[in-house]
Amino acid sequence: MPILQVDNLSKQFDGLVAVNDLSFSIESGEIRGLIGPNGCGKTTTMNMLAGLYRPTHGDVRYHGKSILKLPTHTRTAQGIMRTFQIPKLFSEMTVGENMMVPALATSTVKTPEFIEKLEHKSSEKLTFCKLDHVSHLLAKQLSGGQRMLLQIARGLMVEGLELFLMDEPFAGINQVTKETIMDAILEMNKDHGITFLIVSHEMPSVRRLCQTVSVMHEGSMISEGSIEEIANNPLVIEAYLGGQNAAS
Amino acid sequence: MDLTSFTQYVLSGLVIGVIYALMAVSITFVHGMMKIVNWSMGEFYMIGCFVQYLLVTRFVGPDLWVLGIPVAFCLVFLFGMGIQRYLLRPMFMGEAERLDEYATIITITLMVLFRNLAIIIGGPYQYSVPDYFPPTDLGPLPISGNRFMALVGTVLILGVFYFVMKKTWAGRALQGMSQNRIGIQTAGINVRRLDEIAFGIGVGLAAAAGALLAPVFLVWAESGSVPTMKGFEIIVIGGLGSIPGSIIAALLLGLIESLGSVYISSVYRDLFGFVFLILILVFRPNGLFGERERLA
Structure with a gap:
């Protein structure tokens, strides 16, 4: 059974159809790429998967059960985490607080032992994401790459994380941080079996990480396969280059 | 003008400033958390005034006036949570297209409703809460006892509010919501619940301000x-x-x-x-x- 099954998903904003009858599935343990030209509906799809947008039509199933009616925080509690191209951090809090606040605010147990355990986990995840040396800084003092890493580290604090939805994790980030993020993704996938759906325009990163890539165009899925397969698909070439350019 | 008089005027200004602060904090808190302007905030203040008036004149007497503050806060806190849940929440559920217009219409409607209900129940009269504290001196400034207690009460309430916001994890979650509403949801926190609590605290603070200031100003539908x-x-x-x-x-x-x-x-x-x-x-x-x- 796939970990995530998307069936005939559509999203309409007034007259604009952002996502149109989209269907795909992701197997547990997979690292899936989701690509497509700007405005093709990738981020809208991610928002529907995370519960931030309500679909106009269709269904999203997680481990075979529909999660359509679940709010975002319940989806997170069930192991689905989403990151954003512009990191959604608590800018006036320290890196450490960004890591701790969600877990402590949702927990009914706040014993010193529990807090200590959580601090240990937070420190471990920050070290994993190479942010341990900046844990005392405010989130707004971090560089763009560090903010992205903090989003990922905060995601790792979610108990029972199974599906990580990443929206443009490499956009506007230097090569060293990109490598750190890619290494982290591969390690989380290999060691903890976390499944990833990664939206990206960075084809070298997608090539390195993803076994299968899905391609969207004008709200619909037009191709799915290995990076080589989609690169040779005329529909994909036409979507990226336009009909006339593709022909010439 | 001598220095003593000038000091008295400065102190008098600071006293009224502290008293204003509680109401302002309640308005800005709701705005910061939910990104809406609550036009009915004054009516929650008015409810707090009436709660204090009724307690002091009908139920517990002037000696236990201090009870009016937690009672007004708790009643209005629960009432505010209900209002947020049933009237304001739909705007965050993708059911309202223009959030600011929706909030404006709802809260202005509440303002008109509560004012008219107060007139129906209490009539067009102005009530005064009897003094419950003798006049005192604040340094060189002679001050009415009620105003002095309003000052002390405001400082204490703002202190508790500061402590809750800065030192508790629930307070930090509320700060997180004000800093990034989407971030707090994707981090696994129930933002709908936080909205209810935030609105409840905001209107509860306004009611506490009303309970504190009821004996300083008059109590009536447009207090x-x-x-x-x-x-x-x-x-x-x-x-x-x-x-x-x-x-x-x-x-x-x-x-x-x-x-x-x-x-x-x-x-x-x-x-x-x-x-x-x-x-x-x-x-x-x-x-x-x-x-x-x-x-x-």
Whole structure:
């Protein structure tokens, strides 16, 4: 059974159809790429998967059960985490607080032992994401790459994380941080079996990480396969280059 | 004019500033958390005034006046949570297209409803809560006992509020919501619940302000209109959403009104605040502590 099954998903904003009858599935343990030209509906799809947008039509199933009616925080509690191209951090809090606040605010147990355990986990995840040396800084003092890493580290604090939805994790980030993020993704996938759906325009990163890539165009899925397969698909070439350019 | 008189005027201004601060903090707190302006805040203040009036005159007597503050806060807190859940929540559920317009219509409707209900129940009369504390001195400033207790009560409530917001994890979650509403949801926190709590705390603070100030001013259906007007003035001067800004702006407004009344004319007392507001808007459009919103 796939970990995530998307069936005939559509999203309409007034007259604009952002996502149109989209269907795909992701197997547990997979690292899936989701690509497509700007405005093709990738981020809208991610928002529907995370519960931030309500679909106009269709269904999203997680481990075979529909999660359509679940709010975002319940989806997170069930192991689905989403990151954003512009990191959604608590800018006036320290890196450490960004890591701790969600877990402590949702927990009914706040014993010193529990807090200590959580601090240990937070420190471990920050070290994993190479942010341990900046844990005392405010989130707004971090560089763009560090903010992205903090989003990922905060995601790792979610108990029972199974599906990580990443929206443009490499956009506007230097090569060293990109490598750190890619290494982290591969390690989380290999060691903890976390499944990833990664939206990206960075084809070298997608090539390195993803076994299968899905391609969207004008709200619909037009191709799915290995990076080589989609690169040779005329529909994909036409979507990226336009009909006339593709022909010439 | 001697130094003692000047000190008295300054102290008097600061006292009224502290009293204004509680109302301003309640307005800016709701705005900071939910990004809405609650136009009915004055009516929650008015409910707090009536709760205090009824407790002192009918139920517990002036000796136990202090009970009015937690009772008003708790009643209005629960009432506010219900209002948020059933009337305001739909705007965050993708069921309202223009959030600001939706919130404006709902809260203005509540304002009209509560004012008219108060007139139906209490009539068009003005009630006064009997004094429950003898006059005292604050340094060189002779001050009425009720006003002194309102000052002490406001400082204590603001202190508790500061402690909850800064030192508890629930308070930090509320701060997180004000800093990034989407981030807090994807981090696994139930933002709908936080909205209810935040709105409840905001209107509860307004009710506590009403309970504290009931014996200082009169109690009637429109008791809340002046504190609300001052509150909005203060939050624009201090910067929308900034709690420290609201407190400092409240103190400044109190000082300006007090000194302006003495050195210019007490007839224009309310005008001084608006002139100050206009000057702030000309030179610092985002208020003293407001930050320009980042759009990208």
